[in-house]
Amino acid sequence: MNHSHPTPPLDPAPGYRISDWEITGLIGSGSWGSVYAAEKVADSAAGGSAVAIKLLRTDLLTPGQRASMEELARKEAQFSTEADHPHLVRTHAVVTLRDPERPELDGMTALVMDRAERSLQDLLAAGGTGRPLPEAERILSGVASGLAHMHTHGWIHADLKPANILLGPERAVWLADFGLTVELEGTHAYVPPLGSLDHVPPEWWSERTGVHGTTVRKTADIWAFGVLAHQVLTGGMHPFPGGTARARSLAAQAYANGSAPLRLDDSLEPEWRRLIVECLAPDHASRAALDADELSRRVGALHAERLPRPVYRRPAVLLTAGLTACAAVAGTLVAFVPSDGKDAPERSKSSATATALADAALPGAIPADSDVPVSLRRIITDAAKRCTDEEVTPALLAAMLKAESGFDPKASRPATGEHGIAMWTPAVFKAWAVDGDRDGDKDYMSPADAIGTMSVFTCWLDQRFKQNDLRENLPALIAAGYRTSDRTVIEAGGVPKAVQPYVDEVLANLKEYTA
Secondary structure, three states: OOOOOOOOOOOOOOOOEOOOEOOOOOOOOEOOOEEEEEEOOOOOOOOEEEEEEEEOOOOOOOHHHHHHHHHHHHHHHHHHHHHHOOOOOOOEEEEOOOOOOOOOOOOOOOEEEEEEEEHHHHHHHOOEEEEEOHHHHHHHHHHHHHHHHHHHHEEOOOOOOOOHEEHHHHHHEEEOOOOOEEOOOOOEEOHHHHHHHOOOOOOHHHHOEOOOEEEOOOHHHHHHHHHHHHHHHHOOOOOOOOHHHHHHHHHHHHHOOOOOOOOOOOOOHHHHHHHHHHHHOOHHHHHHOOOHHHHHHHHHHHHOOOOHHHHHHHHHHHHOOOHHHHHHHHOOOOOOOOOOOOOOHHHHHHHHHHHHHHHEEEOOOOOOOOOOHHHHHHHHHHHOOOOOOOOOOOHHHHHHHHHHOOOOOOOOOOOEEEEEEOOOOOOHHHOOOOEEEEOOOOOOOOOOHHHHHHHHHHHHHHHHHHHHHOOOOOOHHHHHHHHHHHHHHHOOOOOOOHHHHHHHHHHHHHHHHOO
């Protein structure tokens, strides 16, 4: 959607009623129509008190243009009602207006949707350039997750840009504005020759527009995500130079045809730089190597790696009347804390004891009398702290490690290419890798790196299953997803039969490690 002059709003007055909602004011207007704030009528049983109503206008169009716009409106309404994902804006109702006294409104389509607090574009406009937006990685993780859901179900957004990312209450991130969203016909689909020049891929300019429209593929969304990610991580800076959208699109074409290099902002962290470079591969074929599922996994991993560690506090009783019990527990646990030797300073011993006590109070802490090797307990506990989801505990990670390798750091399955204590394949590990031991290297044979990466990946699996309404026995689903994939578990609607024995082993270990 790139028109230089938006059409005037239809301006139904506050109090104008559309089905079970009343207009309270104008939110914004664009070439597709206008968006209004509305409230549920007091005597209505409809869901959603505060909503946004999008009116898709056709009143200023010629008959031919109106037919095309009505088809786009039909598609947007179709997708909006079929979409069901936490990161896609929800549509409460699709209403056809019947108001002969207002011919400009009569027959128009109204989409009643969740009301956002602002758009990502608003956030970019309010901030300064050169620095990531607040919670940039969380926002991008939500966008990637919503995009993966769309692609998995055979849809292309085709107009991914900051203005179409909505930020709602309770930190919600929603993809929105599905006016150009189309259903795949095999490997591609067709859209009208419209779109934001700042976010269309270079091949968009060379695609022939036929009777069905312009060819669009999933990789167009991948390109748009790369541009958007660069903007979010740099406070709004576009990856291609130019003072206008047209100039920036020409710079992108020059890069695509090899006459100019790709110059990303120097402030990008290496992991994000690599991912954005892959998103902005110069042609469709190169970009196709990165699908939306993998994109979502990698963005989720980058977000999870930087999640703040939760602060765990022991119950107050342990700090007052329970001091004697604490001392008794300390005598048991101190033996499992790595020692600096007999001559270690007394403060170090005290700190180690306090750390052991705090770890013992963690949800899902490893029991003192378990068979988990002493040398791994600190590593496993620290790894679990990378995830704030309550299901990913030290006990769960230990249960999985025992099933995977029997806690053997040198374990290997050459036939399947799996190695190390967490049985990573090198390629998968690389996509998720974290530096667990902070030595500047990420090695799947390093227990700290392998277990830290396991925690990040299982945390993402946990979130994926919750997003897809799979919440029954999450430890079993997480174990199954680790052995197969998130998609396999989601498509099966639970633990696939092929990995049930492995899952049973993990659950038996977990029961053993659960006090």
